[in-house]
Amino acid sequence: MAYQLDFSVIIKHLPLFLKGVFLTVEISFLAIILGLPIGILGAVARTSKFKIFNLLGAIYVEVFRNTPLLIQIFIIFFGLPGIGIKLSPYVSGLTALVLYVGAYNTEVIRAGLEAVPRGQVEAAKSLGLTGVQTFLYIIIPQAFRISLPALGNNWVSLVKNSSLVSVIGMVELTWVAFDLNALTFRSFELFGAATIFYLILILILINIQAYVEKRISYKT
């Protein structure tokens, strides 16, 4: 018997799908926001004059960038209870995503910091700004502008990577599709629909990023 495509399963379970989409958006958004300070902190450590901060920053970046996110999620959720740290799936998943995107942000923001011309720092000093003021008002805005395209790539990867928190039971888009599949066996329709939802989310994100990039770019 040939398989009959039946997309009514999507319509029927649309509320659950939208709930999944909402959670995917929520954790991605939180991880994007929380990943920025981590990235800035990491980048400051990586460009620090103190060897020890530099080394710690390097270890953080290399460890998180050279191991699979899936394993990081497993270590936080299944591994840490072994030493007495029990975290909920939500907190585990979000922590893993934030640390992972933070490591990638660190490298991007570091490159941004290094690309700000030295003259800017000297000009700020000659205006009498303190070190912190120089960093906050002169360096960061320019570094952010330089880093934004690469940060945008990290964010796109992040939304895709948020699918992995389904493996520890977070009811986001991937989990919903997987769960409904077990219930209805409408694999083709369900995973097709979930794929399209992701595609829409990512395209929205890419367009927001392109818009912001255009708004804050130098007017020539």
Added chain:
Amino acid sequence: MFDFGVIAKNLPYLLSGVQFTIALASLVIILGTFLGIILGLSKLSDNPLMRYPASLIVEITRDTPIIMQMFFIFFGLPALGIRLQTFPAAALAMSLFAAGNTAEIVRGAIDSLPRGQFDAAKSLGMNYFQMMIYVIIPQALRRMIPPAMGLFTTLIKDTSLAAIIGAFELTRAGQEVIERTFRSLEIYLVVAAIYFIICYPLSYYTRKMEKQRAMGF
């Protein structure tokens, strides 16, 4: 607390998983590069019948999670009568993902070459293939290598996702050991360390090459 005996005892089993991780990654890198070059060149083609389908494939494979593509191929395709085992399903899904990303690297590298190179090749009377093989590809290749190596590192890490559909590789091997021993922390840390040992040299050389390129070599 920590039990290191369990690591020593199960290391051979984990290493048997590493073989499959490396096999899967190699297969994906070879297939993905091959398909990616074809897709990338199609995206640059003047023929809309080549350009639009290629762009569509690239967008779908790049802008959706690999795990979705794996589920789609492993659970979804049997509905259309195409039934794949776990390992081939993972390899196919990841190869498509690799191809989409490679295509963008190829397109980006060729697009970044000065237009004069194309004009010069044409004015010498070269046809498309001569122009590509003797003029464009050799120059574009140098720009492709650092991002391609970055992609390879990502792909090696992402082979861990094959465990979710049950394909046997390093992550799955780790899960099996944990099902027997219940030592999640130790085993997952060792698994992470093994991935690190495989990926770190690759990402180290990628960075070195990027630096050299930035200095103009």
